Amino acid sequence: MPWPLRQFDAAIVDLDGTLVDTLGDFVEALQRMLHDLPPPFSDFSVTPALVERMVGKGSENLIKSLLGHVDAAQSAINSVALYERAWARYQVHYQAxxxxxxxxxxxxxxxxxxxxxxxxxxxxxxxxxxAFARTLLQHKGLDGFFLHVVGGDAVARKKPDPMPLLHACSLLGTQPARTLMVGDSSNDAQAARAAGCPVLLVSYGYNHGEPIRSVDADAYTDALDTLRWAN
Known part of the structure; x- marks a missing residue:
């Protein structure tokens, strides 16, 4: 069933898992980060399957989740010092x-x-x-499509909180009900529902290892260029 294009004035589009498959970037940066930490962290091998379950709620959450997975008791080093060291090294490696x-x-x-x-x-x-989002969009030739880029550090709270979406609507001067959210996970859907935006989810991204069609959404698609619009 085609969606009526006149229903929307704008679209909010997620990046990781929706536009770009960045799992390899995360794996590489996290592996380099761990190599800069003491054992048992430096001895741990990061896998795509593990990162896929953890990604989606921001870099801080990703790093903390991985550190906790490697050493649940945080017995190797003071947890605050460990995180601060890991965060600093991750920033360096991801930028590279x-x-x-x-x-x-x-x-x-x-x-x-x-x-x-x-x-x-x-x-x-x-x-x-x-900054990472802008660089990635530029490297992949996607930066020219967006009037604004709202990263996880642009507002006080990240998705699944609705704040980033409401901020985006404010920047665009659009009403949430006429602004489509396009994403790949429950984070995007929950943020959209709370903001009052209709939501479209892709089937191929990162949804914490859960089936995407179990997430409450208005529609799903296997590719962004196969959507059918009605004027």
Missing amino acids: INGAYSAVYPGALQGLQQWQAAGLRLVCVTNKPT
């Missing part, structure tokens, strides 16, 4: 490899082109730090 181990999903570029041509105003909202 940002985009190098990632790829734009099939249909993502074409989907953005279609939405832009249809007159939708686009903003990227991600839990990734804003």
Whole structure:
């Protein structure tokens, strides 16, 4: 069933897991980070499957989740000092490899082109730090589609809180009910529901290991360029 295009003035689009498959970037940066820490962290091998379950709620949560997974008792080192060291090294390593181990999903570029041509105003909202998000979009040739980029450090709270989406609507001057949220996880859906935005979820991203169609959403798609719109 085609969606009525006239229903929307704008779209908020998630980044990791929606536009770009960044799992390889996360794995590489986290592995390099662990190598800079004392045992048992330096001896741990990061896997894509593990990171996929942890990613989605911001870099801080990702790092804390991984450290806790490696050493649940935090017995190797003071937890605060450990986190601060890990965060500093992660920032260095992620900046160095940002985009190098990632790829734009099939249909993502074409989907953005279609939405832009249809007159939708686009903003990227991600839990990734804003500077990292801007760099990734630029490296992948996607930066020209977005009027704004709202990263996880742009407002006080991250998705699944609705604050980033409401901030994006304010920047665009649009009403949430006429602003489509496009994402890949329950974080995006929960934020959209709380903000009053309709929500579309892709089937191929990162949803903490849970089936995406178990998440409350208005629609689902296997590729962003296959959406059917009715004027």
